[in-house]
Amino acid sequence: MPRKEIKLDHSIEHLSILDENGRLDQDLMPDLSKEQLLRFHRGMLLARRFDERLLLLQRQGHIGTFAPVKGQEAAQIGAVANLKAEDWMLPAFREIAAILWRGTLPSALIIFNAGYNEGGKIPQQQRDFPNAVPVASQLPHGVGIAYGIKYRKKQEVVLTFFGDGATSEGDFHEALNFAAVFEVPAVFICQNNHWAISVPREKQTKSKTLAQKALAYGIPGIQVDGNDVLAVYAATQEAVERARSGGGPTLIECVTYRLTMHTTVDDPTKYRQEEEVKIWEKRDPLPRFQKFLQEAGHLSEKDIDDLEKEIKEHLDTEWSEAQQQMEKMGNPLDMFEHVYAQLPPYLQEQKEAFSQFIEAQKEADHA
C-alpha cells in the first residue's frame, strides 16, 4: 500500500483584547458592566499587594516558603470570574489571586503558609480544593469530579489551574484524554509563565503552543494573552458555557510570565536573564488594565489611592487576625491528628517519643 496523507484541518486561535498599552479591541470586548470590571481590578490589586505582604512575612521569618503570583493575576482572575459558587476550582500552588477571589481570607492563607493545618481548611460550602504541590496531580482529580457531575446530571463546571511544566506530566495527558473521551464539564487553564523552576518553556516541549495539545485529544484549545484579563475572561466564558451545556472540556493556554522567583527558596538570577524580565515587566497585567479603566473613565487616580488604602488596612487586619489565631495553635503534636481515627502502633510510638523530646527541650530551655 502506498503512503497516503490523513488531512487534519486544525489551527490554534490566539486571543488578545487589550494591547500592552491598555488599548481595547472594541469588537472583542466581552459584555461586562463597570462594576464587574472594577471587581476584576480589585481582585488583581488585592492579589498583588497580598503577594508582596506574604513575601515580607516570609523574609521576616513569620511564614514558610510560598509560590508568588506576581504577573499572573490576570490569568487567574479572568478565568475564575466565570465560575459560580457551585462550580469547582482546583488550584496548583501559585493560585493566590484565584483563591482569594473564591472567598478564602488572606488570614487563612497566612496561617496555611505558616505551616498550620487549620489554614488549609476549606469551608464546607466552598468548592475549592487545597493547593496541589505534586505537579499536575489536581488534573485527574478535577476530571474525576467532572465525571461525577456528568453522571449526576448536574450543571456544574470544574476549572483546574496548572503551569507549563505540568503539561509534561503523565497526569496532564491522562486527564485530558479521559475528559475528552467522556466529554466531561472541565476547563483546563494552563498558565504558561515560561519557567518550570529553572526549566524554560523551550525545554518543556517542542510544540509551538501548549494550546495545540488539545488537538491531539480532540477538544477545543485556544491560546490567549494571559496578561490581558479581558481575553482570559472571554476565552474562559466560552469554555465554561460549553462545558455547562454538555459540550465537554476545553484547554486554554494563558501566555503570561512569572515576574519574581519560583518560590521563596529560589534565586532566578541563577538561570534567567534580567533582560527577559524587563520585557515582561512592560506587559504587566495590572498597570495595563488600570490604564484601560482610567481611559474608559471608570477609575481615577484617587480611586486607585483609596483602593490601595482600603487593601492595606484589610491586609493589616487580616495579619493581626492570623497572628491572634496562630497564638492558639501550634502544638507540634497536631501532625499526628486528623489522618487516623486510631493511630497505628508505629505512629503512636513516634508521637510518644516526640512528646518526650518536646518536654526535654522545654526543660533544657528553662535550665
Ligand SMILES: Cc1ncc(C[n+]2csc(CCOP(=O)(O)OP(=O)(O)O)c2C)c(N)n1
Ligand atoms: C510530580 C512533581 N514533580 C516535581 C516536582 C517539583 N516541582 C515543584 S514546582 C515544579 C515546576 C512546576 O512548573 P509549572 O508546572 O510550570 O508551574 P509554575 O511553578 O511555573 O507555576 C517542579 C518540577 C513536584 N512538585 N511534583
